[in-house]
Amino acid sequence: MKMIVAIVQDKDTNRLTDALSEHDYKSTKLSTRGGFLKEGNTTLMIGVDDEDVDQVLEIIEENCSKRDQMVAPISPMGGNADSYIPKPVKVEVGGANVFVLPIESFFHF
Amino acid sequence: MKMIVAIVQDKDTNRLTDALSEHDYKSTKLSTRGGFLKEGNTTLMIGVDDEDVDQVLEIIEENCSKRDQMVAPISPMGGNADSYIPKPVKVEVGGANVFVLPIESFFHF
Amino acid sequence: MKMIVAIVQDKDTNRLTDALSEHDYKSTKLSTRGGFLKEGNTTLMIGVDDEDVDQVLEIIEENCSKRDQMVAPISPMGGNADSYIPKPVKVEVGGANVFVLPIESFFHF
Ligand code: NI
Ligand code: NI
Ligand code: NI
Numbered sequence: 235m236k237m238i239v240a241i242v243q244d245k246d247t248n249r250l251t252d253a254l255s256e257h258d259y260k261s262t263k264l265s266t267r268g269g270f271l272k273e274g275n276t277t278l279m280i281g282v283d284d285e286d287v288d289q290v291l292e293i294i295e296e297n298c299s300k301r302d303q304m305v306a307p308i309s310p311m312g313g314n315a316d317s318y319i320p321k322p323v324k325v326e327v328g329g330a331n332v333f334v335l336p337i338e339s340f341f342h343f
Numbered sequence: 344m345k346m347i348v349a350i351v352q353d354k355d356t357n358r359l360t361d362a363l364s365e366h367d368y369k370s371t372k373l374s375t376r377g378g379f380l381k382e383g384n385t386t387l388m389i390g391v392d393d394e395d396v397d398q399v400l401e402i403i404e405e406n407c408s409k410r411d412q413m414v415a416p417i418s419p420m421g422g423n424a425d426s427y428i429p430k431p432v433k434v435e436v437g438g439a440n441v442f443v444l445p446i447e448s449f450f451h452f
Numbered sequence: 453m454k455m456i457v458a459i460v461q462d463k464d465t466n467r468l469t470d471a472l473s474e475h476d477y478k479s480t481k482l483s484t485r486g487g488f489l490k491e492g493n494t495t496l497m498i499g500v501d502d503e504d505v506d507q508v509l510e511i512i513e514e515n516c517s518k519r520d521q522m523v524a525p526i527s528p529m530g531g532n533a534d535s536y537i538p539k540p541v542k543v544e545v546g547g548a549n550v551f552v553l554p555i556e557s558f559f560h561f
Contacts (some may be wrong), residue, residue, distance in 0.1 A: 236556065237348070237442055239455070239497070241480050262350055262386060263376040267481045277480060277497070279348070279386070281442060291559060299561045332559040333455055333499060338345065341441040343404045346457070346551055371459055371495060372485045388457070388495070390551060447454065450550040452513045 235337040236287050237279060241266065242298045242330045244274040250297040254280065259290055287334060298330040344446040345396050346388060347403075350375065351439045353383040355407040362402050363389065396443060407439040453555040454505050455497060456512075459484065460548045462492040464516040471511050472498065505552060516548040 242250060247263065254261050264277040282290050304322040351359060356372065363370050373386040391399050413431040460468060465481065472479050482495040500508050522540040 235442075237444065241497075262384070264386065265374050265376075265483050267483075275480070277482065279350075281440065295559075295561045328561075330559075330561040331499065332561070333453075333555050334557045334559075335444060335455065335553060336556055337442050338445055339443045341400060341404075341439075341443075343408045343437075343439040343441070344551075346553065371493070373495065374483050374485075388459075390549065444553060446551050447554055448552045450509060450513075450548075450552075452517045452548040452550070 235340050236282055236284060237335040237337050238282060238287065238290055238294075239333045239335060240278045240280065240294050240298075240330055241275055241332075242278065242294070243328055244276055246298040246328055246330075247276040247278070250278070250294060253293050253297050254290070257289065257293060259286070259293075281337065281340060291332065291334075294330050294332055298328050300326060300329040303327045344390060344392055344449050346390055346444040346446050347396065347399055348442045348444060349387045349389065349403050349407075349439055350384055350441075351387065351403070351407045352437055353385055355437055355439075356385040356387070359387070359403065359406040362406050363399070366398065366402060368395070368399055368402075390446065390449060400441065400443075403439050403441055407437050409435060409438040412436045453499060453501055453558050455499055455553040455555050456505065456508055457551045457553060458496045458498070458512050458516075458548055459493055459550075460496065460512070460516045461546055462494055464546055464548075465494040465496070468496070468512065468515040471515050472508070475507065475511060477504070477508055477511075499555065499558060509550065509552075512548050512550055516546050518544060518547040521545045 251261055251263070259280055259282060261278040261280045264279065266275050266277045280290055302324045305325050307320055307323050360370055360372070368389055368391060370387040370389045373388065375384050375386045389399055411433045414434050416429055416432050469479055469481070477498055477500060479496040479498045482497065484493050484495045498508055520542045521544075523543050525538055525541050
């Protein structure tokens with residue numbers, strides 16, 4: 235058995251836990267701050283059998299990979315608003331840091 | 344040394360940490376949500392010497408095992424209240440998921 | 453690779469994470485309560501390469517060690533205030549409990 239510790243962005247958390255549930259993987263969410271990713275991240279702990287590690291990693295990659303998103307920029311203050319044409323800008327979102335830890339034993343009471 | 348990670352129901356947390364303290368085991372509580380157990384759980388991290396793992400597991404089992412509880416049901420809305428005799432219903436409470444992780448080294452500064 | 457789990461006092465957390473960032477180590481903060489240290493602690497998870505473990509431990513020791521602090525005592529209620537000369541008292545602050553856990557694999561998506 236392994237303990238998968240995944241630090242993901244808040245905005246990807248629900249999609250990830252939904253995808254994990256669909257495949258019958260249960261995860262526990264820890265409130266986390268700062269660090270590996272920009273502000274607003276969540277740490278998930280997922281206990282899985284050895285043979286399921288690859289599938290869980292795939293589900294995390296599918297739902298949390300770093301990707302570009304086009305967002306409308308804030309229009310500049312005090313500029314000449316008439317001549318200003320806002321262009322969407324690319325912003326990087328998502329990303330996941332995932333640790334696979336060995337487990338010596340597991341108990342369910 | 345081992346790190347015991349125990350995910351237990353909120354309602355069992357204080358009783359468990361009290362029982363652990365009585366036996367001189369110190370635990371750190373993490374705020375957790377969802378997952379292994381129904382809503383409202385807490386994750387405890389407990390660092391213990393190898394020879395103490397069994398006792399800590401026993402204390403967790405004694406204080407957090409899944410068990411049935413009889414609760415008074417909500418009376419049905421809009422039914423015939425005169426003929427309704429509320430019977431207590433069985434509800435499952437408690438339960439713990441416990442992982443024992445190896446530790447390579449421990450430091451106290 | 454190793455996962456360093458450090459439980460430190462809240463008051464030392466920012467200084468520690470700043471020192472870690474200066475040396476390019478990223479940490480994830482977990483909100484924790486009770487346990488290893490007196491009220492008000494934070495748990496940091498830091499994923500590091502094997503050869504960096506010693507430096508991270510040193511940074512934690514430098515910034516979070518147990519130490520004495522002189523604090524002004526509260527003046528006693530209802531005593532003879534004229535004859536009372538407050539003497540600063542020594543209080544122990546800080547301290548860290550640090551676990552080094554093995555990691556089987558690490559992924560960044
Ligand atoms: Ni699928
Ligand atoms: Ni006992
Ligand atoms: Ni330095």
